[in-house]
Amino acid sequence: MNLKPLAVSITLYLGLSASVSASTLQEAIETTINTNPDVLAAGNERNAVAEEVKQARAGYFPTVDLTLGTGWETSENPTTRAAGKGDHESFNRDEASLQLRQMLFDGNATENEVKRQMARTNSRSYTVFGEAERTALQATNAYLNVLRRQKLVDLAVTNYDAHERTHDQIKLRSEHGVGRKADMDQSQGRLALARANLLAEQSNLRDAKITYARVVGQEADNLVDPRSPENAVPETLDDAINQALENHPVLNSAKADVASANAQHDTASSPFMPRVDFELGATADNDIDGINGHNKDVTAMFRMRYNLLNGGKDQARQQETAYLINQAKEVRNNTHRQVEESVRLSWNALETVNGQMDYFRLHVESSERSRDAYQQQFGLGQRTLLDLLDSENEVFVARQALVNAEYDQLFAKYRIINSMGALLQTMDVALPATAATLSEK
Secondary structure: OOOHHHHHHHHHHOOOOOOOOOEOHHHHHHHHHHHOHHHHHHHHHHHHHHHHHHHHHHHHOOEEEEEEEEEEEEEOOHHHHHOOOOOOEEEEEEEEEEEEEEEEEOOOHHHHHHHHHHHHHHHHHHHHHHHHHHHHHHHHHHHHHHHHHHHHHHHHHHHHHHHHHHHHHHHHHHHOOOOOHHHHHHHHHHHHHHHHHHHHHHHHHHHHHHHHHHHHOOOOOOEOOOOOOHHHOOOOHHHHHHHHHHHOHHHHHHHHHHHHHHHHHHHHOHHHOOEEEEEEEEEEEEEEOOEEEEEEEEEEEEEEEOOOOOOOHHHHHHHHHHHHHHHHHHHHHHHHHHHHHHHHHHHHHHHHHHHHHHHHHHHHHHHHHHHHHHHHHHHOOOOOHHHHHHHHHHHHHHHHHHHHHHHHHHHHHHHHHHHOOOHHHHOOOOOOHHHOOOOOO
């Protein structure tokens, strides 16, 4: 069987001639961050919470209320009775009032509510950061898997080609009367298996490309092997853990939630203090309370309001917010453990594959030497066809294991960097604008 048409079809399938420019890992991550629905949804949630900061700050500013009214009124009061009119005095009543109220002191309720909403906004900002980091790791994994599967397809093609050459050799021997039918059958079976392996790897590559399109949002064309982020990986596990505990966005989000809960508790204390407002009002009424004529009033007042009893509602609210502080702290503590666990698992994965790499390479080198020796010995009649086919398959399996280990090692490094919350920074990819936090001013 001629392998050239098959190789051409594989090349066309991989899309290597469909695009001139290559797509780097950095470009793939940038595209993912800018278009991924999960990142965009988190950004919109952050912006929505940021609007609540503006709502809370509105408490610092005056309010102006205009009231207008017109209708009919009949009145009986001391004034109408003194005038001898009883309750028979009816007028068309008109009202107009304008009132300005400026809060002077509200028990720090507005100040603490602003702090709470700012902390909530920062928590959502870190959530955007974390979602971007998580999605970037997904894109990295999808990117590397496409490259991995492409190389495994290449190995499957090479394996098929080797089995085809062996089959042609056995066929030629048979045609010259020096081969055995059993050898032909055995060679044909191994060639069929090599073809089945190739088809399986092609299917795996298609699956990897489908996953890439879902995560990144574009087709996987002309991907190039990225450089190993060796310099971004800390020298020790403790260094990695310390950086993660300081920088990880999910942990910072949990810390911001604790700050929000504390501010909420402070807000719940404001009802225990009086509220003082400055109020400026003007009214213009007509035919009010059975008196014919116009009434006009202008007032400028300082008013204090102080609730003395409301059935224990404020105490219960204060206690509720205290429990919410404890809840937020425990969530933060659990997140602390999860972040540290993630770093340790990622570090362990890298150490494991680092320890295996030399053995995988040795396996490939030894298998290739054995295969080459078996080919020579087979030509001299010192090895059976089964020995030769087994040695070829051993080379194929060893090369597959090495390719998988190489990409596992590369992904493990990116995984460690991600577990520290530094993947986007390492890849020089800008965070979404919605990941920006607010500062108190």
